[in-house]
Amino acid sequence: MPALLQAATDFQTIARQAGQLIMPEAILTLFACAALILDVMLPRNRKRVVAWVCLAGIGASLVSLGILYFNISSREAARTGFFDMIIIDNYAVVFKLMFLIGAALSILLSIKYLDTEGEQRGEYYALILFSVTGMMFMASGVDLLTLFISLELMAISVYILVGFLKRDQRSNEAAMKYFLLGAFSSGVLLYGISLVYGLTGTTNLAKIAAALPTVASANYNLLGTPADMRYLVLLSMILMAAGMFFKVAAVPFHMWAPDAYEGAPTSITAFMSVAVKAASFAMFGRLFLYGLPDLRGALEGDPANNIAGLPGWALLLGIVAAITMVWGNLAALIQNNTKRLLAYSSISHAGFTLLGLIAGNQTGYTAFIIYLFIYTLMNLGVFGCIIALRRRGIAGDRMEDFNGLVRKAPWLTVMMTIFLLSLGGIPPTAGFVGKLYLFMGLIETGNPWLVRLAILAVLMSAVSLYYYIRFIRAMYIEPESEPQPLSLSRPLQTALAVAVLLVMLIGVYPQPLIRLTQKAATSQGLKTYVYEEKPAATDSTDQPGAVPLPPTPPRR
């Protein structure tokens, strides 16, 4: 009996301590449930109230996240909870802040838009909150189980949101394509996870990271017989990477993105292109930087037994990032639907973001987080401007709808210009800071292949300016083709103003954000990597197809 009492008090302490850790998510869940109930009670023309309730929920969640942040920064250590299933460190906090800002701005963008579409319903806002809850756990999960469930919580909510315009064929079709490919990619990711579980016998990322170097050595001792498990390790890594590439829409797994982005309600396109993508990247970082850090460089072979070395995930990510940047930008050049164009642009931005993971140094990780943060603000801004063009009878998603906008809505045009320049990476906007850090991270490594990758990224960034300037040309030079005036709602104006202020502020005074993200990039357990140049490796890098990353032991 005393043992039982002891267990009960232990459980209470654990519950109290762990309860603090998931307070922001718990608040969001409660508010989402409250929104669902409130939705049933409100009359049809008062559904907007639910939106404000959900915004209040996001505000409360932000406050509790702030308390949590001061809590961990005063202890100067990350806190783990629920039997090492989740971790609250600076990395998690910064990403959660990003998701909450993204969700709040998306809700502000949606209020008037849903009225225009005639689909003002409470569950829309509740689903956004549920998906944000999933995202927040994706950023703090350090167990494959937590990561998988939170990924699905996010994905399933977003499948519904994409198909939210039930009577619109395009929305239906987008939801179907997103759902089928999303479920397929979950299956692929899951198979990779099951193989990793088979190789290491655990689902905890830290334990996996500890076990993998032994399993991935060329002469692994499998139950008394030497075995080369490296191919299986690589297969599971590739399957997980493929699943994640689907989620972040990297080429060659990007084909769902243009369709889903074009067909979805524009406010959800905005939400998907920032929050869902950032959450997928957060999980990508958790999986690959916490779980598989030792697979980054080459897997060493055994020259004595004539076993060749195998390339690690840095090579895979490098190739994918390169083709993603090239394909995304080239395909965006020929689009005429603005939502589809921005879908391809967001694909190319996914390629840019991957560069931060590839660089593997402190600057690279900082760039990875800061770029996603800035991308959230500027992309939401651009989609906000597209939503502003949606009026009764005008879809507002063709390039011609921007014609002569400067004469109809000068302020909107100025804001759109700032967002576009920021997406293109022109100073003094925030996008410049993000791109600068990405390229700096790559160049700091000193690896010739990564420097070439940085040069390719700069070139592609220049190509992207072409299609961003197309918008600017349409807005300033083309004559007005549509006389119907715009009417911007107050929430939309607020969201746009907040986004534009933050984009400009980060552009001229980025230090606070940089300090915050640098803290996140130095979080416990994020392993950095040094690409050392061996004298022997320099000849081999000149050959086409040579393994570009010489094997070096990882360093903290």
Added chain:
Amino acid sequence: MVPLSWYLGLSALLFTIGAMGVFIKRNTITIFLCIELMLNGVNLTLVALSGFFGDVSGQLFVFMVIAVAAAEAAVGLAIIISIFRNRESLNVDDADTLKL
């Protein structure tokens, strides 16, 4: 006692059949069933490995996968019904409104 490798082989086979079906089949429901087949291949792997290690976390994972698959089925079938109402076709080749 069936050796572990048989289970792993069978689950890899199930997964591959499912993945092939997603690419070959044209009916939305069949594609969805193929995805479920992939997930069940994964479940078999996890259960077999869990029994092999004598560790429950694999079996826990299977419960979660089954629950998630059920939720996914609910949402997926709802989406498929709504598309069928508007279009009266389940063939994915007919879903071509969103194209360049």
